[in-house]
Amino acid sequence: MQTWIDPANPLPSTTSLSNSMTATSQFPNFPISLTRLYINGEWRDAANGKTFEVIDPTTEAVVAQVAEGTQADAEAAIASAHRAFEQGGWGQMNGHERGEILWRVGDLFLKYGEELAFLQAKEMGRLFTDSMAIDIPHLSNVFHYFAGWASKIEGSVKQTTKGLHTYTLREPLGVIAAITPFNFPLILSIHKFAPALAAGNTIVHKPASSTPLSALKVAEIMQEAGVPDGVFNVVPGPGSTVGHTLSTHPDVHKVAITGSTASGIRVIKDSADTLKHLTMELGGKSANIIFADADLDAAAETAYYGMFYNKGEICYAGSRMLIERSVYDEVLERVVKWAKQTKVGDPLDPRSQMGPIANKSEYENVLRYMEVGKQDGARLVSGGKAVDIGTGRGYFVEPTVFADVNSDMTIAREETFGPILSVIPFDNFEDAIRIANSNQYGLVAGVHTRDIKKAHRAAASLKAGTVWVNTWGRFDPSSPFGGYKMSGYGRENGQEALEFYLQTKTVWVDLS
Structure with a gap:
């Protein structure tokens, strides 16, 4: 992925992808139908029936009313992800099988690329041409890259004392809370989803309140690809309720967040009592x-x-x-x-x-x-x-x-x-x-x-x-990304990202 079109092009966002639109003067348009929470493979209303407005920053018009998740909804999603991890087969699934499903997810990002690009334009003003030229291929590449890693997560045999057989196992953490911002709704989310799922974890995603539409479309893509019920859940809602519940709940084993440094600090404090694993991709002034x-x-x-x-x-x-x-x-x-x-x-x-x-x-x-x-x-x-x-x-x-x-x-x-x-x-x-x-x-x-x-x-x-x-x-997808100092810690992308979604178990066997 590169973040701009070839600088030799004086109109960096006017690409061949948009030639047909230029010729017909027609903007892309898709119906917005996914507006409910996605929990345990089901589309459902918020527990209290409340919704919130998604505003188009281009027109200031309301483009959708989306279910507003509550603490109860967040807890239901966590319970669903926890059951899927402990009782379902995702974490224990053969890595090749898990990889095949993730590869299908990557393919479906290409299939639904125009709709995803349209949703980003409507919910946060991202250029449609940039989404099509940059975001959509990158989403597919990331999932294809980590689909390959799913079958290559291995432990090792250690040379210890004679008469002892010592080896390590690389195991998933459990339930991952992914908290993502509004500025790159798709890219910053899949940088968490792909390695977490490849490692065998389950996910509860809280997108930014202003950009839930593309997140809900990703949930539909996961469902179509064959990701088992409960493995992937989406609960839009306020950080003060949904985000706080994810950061404090004992059945959430890791929080991966992209956001401001202030938001990251709040998550660190909230998660301290349960000693969660954390990946913090935070602010910058580069x-x-x-x-x-x-x-x-x-x-x-x-x-x-x-x-x-x-x-x-x-x-x-x-x-x-x-x-x-x-x-x-x-x-x-x-x-x-x-x-x-x-x-x-x-x-x-x-x-x-x-x-x-x-x-x-x-x-x-x-x-x-x-x-x-x-x-x-x-x-x-x-x-x-x-x-x-x-x-x-x-x-x-x-x-x-x-x-x-x-x-x-x-x-x-x-x-x-x-x-x-x-x-x-x-x-x-x-x-x-x-x-x-x-x-x-x-x-x-x-x-x-x-x-x-x-x-x-x-x-x-x-x-x-x-x-x-x-x-x-x-x-x-192969190159790690993350910050120093107040820009956070942990890494996304590359083999390095997998390490932040796995834990090591050492097994000692007495052969004497």
């Missing part, structure tokens, strides 16, 4: 360093996409762009040009390059940070306000660039989670590394240089879980 010896055109373009892709609603957004002082104005000019040319519009329109902010509260927060940047004395060189795309509706904002930012400013310290780029000058290699590492977060970092020795020195010096050199946003 530095993207451009040295004077870089290919400046490529670096500026990459930095633009690294910040403004998916409206800047990305934990790994390159929201701090560090430019060596001797080329500062030159690179800044290039990035500002890209920002000003961005077409903000309906995410279902193949001509759009940036859709709306995902929901009203995030929209208001992004606008607040734009004002904070101005008040702190940063130099606004592009954007800085809301956008009307001609409908008078929707949560649209301009791609915003602040220059002459320093590390003490709020917009350089806090995760703004929107299209706000802070541009910071630096003097030399040591200065760049110092500024990059001065932040509390450590999710990712970027380095742009033609000097391979400098690139390796920088990668070794940066306190981040991922370092991209002369690129940004590259992912693959």
Whole structure:
């Protein structure tokens, strides 16, 4: 997976996938029918019958009323997952059989790709073309990758004392709670589902309250693929009830969360009494360093996409762009040009390059940070306000660039989670590394240089879980991802992810 279309294409979200839509001027459309909880293989209403509204951030219209899970519903889902783990055959199933089911899940993501892309556009404003070009193939690849691992989970024989036979078993943990955010509803969820299921665990998923529709479609895909009842459950609802129940219940053995650092800390505290296993993929305020010896055109373009892709609603957004002082104005000019040319519009329109902010509260927060940047004395060189795309509706904002930012400013310290780029000058290699590492977060970092020795020195010096050199946003199912410092711990993707969904049992047999 890469997080943007080839930068040589001046309209990065206008791909061949959308040619038919362009020709007919028809946007994709699918009925929204999955609005109930999915527990033990059944679609059911909330225990108290309550629902909540899902709002289209493009039109501000209600697109669905979804069952609002309660504590009782969360407990029912946990009980279902616990029974499926303890009494069902999923964890004990032959790894090849489990892998075959997961492979079918991967195939079905391709079959239902357009519907999934449509649902993401309607619930959080993700560009349909980006979903089709990037998300859907990645979902399929991740499930196919971990389907292969399901039959390769093995223990080992240990050489211990003579007369003793010692070996290890790799066993699943049990019930996994997957708590996921609104910004990449599908990708950030399947990064948890695929390794957890491959290892033989069962799942209760709590999606973000603003993005339950794609999650419920995934439940239908799991059902169609043959995932046994109770192995996969979905309970949309508030974090204060559903999320808290998952984090505290003794029959939940692990919580895997992607979210803000504050949300992660709450889960850690809630889960402490039951000593749950945890994977924390949390916030970021990532530095993207451009040295004077870089290919400046490529670096500026990459930095633009690294910040403004998916409206800047990305934990790994390159929201701090560090430019060596001797080329500062030159690179800044290039990035500002890209920002000003961005077409903000309906995410279902193949001509759009940036859709709306995902929901009203995030929209208001992004606008607040734009004002904070101005008040702190940063130099606004592009954007800085809301956008009307001609409908008078929707949560649209301009791609915003602040220059002459320093590390003490709020917009350089806090995760703004929107299209706000802070541009910071630096003097030399040591200065760049110092500024990059001065932040509390450590999710990712970027380095742009033609000097391979400098690139390796920088990668070794940066306190981040991922370092991209002369690129940004590259992912693959085989490559682990996760943070340092306040960006969390644990890893998703790769063989490393499996380790966080397994536990080791050592068996000693006396042969004397």
